[in-house]
Amino acid sequence: MTIRVAIAGPRGKMGKEAVHTVMKAENMELVAVLDHREIASNLVDYQEFPEQYDVRVYTNLNTLIEEMKPEVFVDLTTPKAVYAHTKTLLQYKVRPVIGTTGFTDEQLEEVTQLARENETGAIIAPNFAVGAVLMMKFAAEAAKYMPDVEIIELHHDQKLDAPSGTGVKTAQLIAANRPAHKQGHPDEHETIPGSRGGDIDGMRIHSVRLQGLVAHQEVLFGGEGQMLTIRHDSYNRQSFMSGVKLCIEKVVTLDTLVYGLENLL
Structure with missing residues (x-):
């Protein structure tokens, strides 16, 4: 079966990689x-793509x-746009694959409830890199035995949200295995506000x-x-594409929303 796919943000760094990934996939059609x-x-007519990429461009x-x-819509754009896109897609029963945090x-x-009501699969993945998902799973397991933990997430200087979705997701997974407690000295004081992080x-x-x-x-x-120390590094955006491809293939089998690639592995 060939999956009909549409992609938002083809000129973005992640969007461009996703276009190439879908165009090369034998079981997908962009x-x-x-x-x-x-x-x-x-x-x-875009200078970023070769002449054989005969694909319609829309602004609406x-x-x-x-x-x-399309059966599946991959959105790797901005948080502000992707929320509105996701609601529209689910109302049309088009399956979203969302990589924007x-x-x-x-x-x-809200979008989880909308997916349930429309019996339409959707995937929101804070990180598409399989190694990053494993890092989160290993960290959640380690927290059972070493509950004092800090997270350092590092990204390019054009990223809009802080902390990253991966950082927040990691903290949520750890929190499920770690009793909440204040770390550091009880009388700790920040001489510069924010020094100790979120x-x-x-x-x-x-x-x-x-x-x-x-x-x-x-x-x-x-x-x-x-x-x-458990660490993961993505050195280029190609590292995310195996996860994008997996999500496109998996979302057509779902009838509800899945949050996190770890739930598909």
Whole structure:
């Protein structure tokens, strides 16, 4: 079976990689892309893509869905846009694969309920890299035995949200295996506000944003006389594409929303 796929944000770094991934996949057909700017009506007219990429470009999501009837829609754009896109897709019973982080708990609950009501599969993955998912699973397991933990996530300087979705997801998985408690000295005082990072159930998350980075995270567990470090590094965006491909293949078998790639492995 060939899966009809559409992609949002084809000129973005992640979107561009996703276009190449779907075009190369034997079991997928890229039927359309969604761009927020009207540049050209076909990908062949974009300088980023080769002349054999004969794919329609739309600037209106509803028109794209009605005319091209995709089964799966991959959205790797901005948190503000992807929330509205996800609701529209589910109302049309098009299956979203979302790689953008930044959903609030309320938004996540809303789209989960919408997917359930429409019996339409959806996947929201804070990180598509399989290694990053394993890092999160290993960290959750380690927290059973070493409950004092801090997370350092490092990304490129154009990332909009902090902490990252991966950092938040890691903290949530750890929190399920770790009793909430304040870490550090009880009389600890920040002479510069924010120095100790964000606080989730007493564990700290630190966000680094610098040129030259892609996506990196380390989880530090401290114990008496020892430290355990679990780290993952994505050196390029190709590292996320095996996860994108897996999600496209899996979402067509779902009738509800799945949050996190770890639930598909």
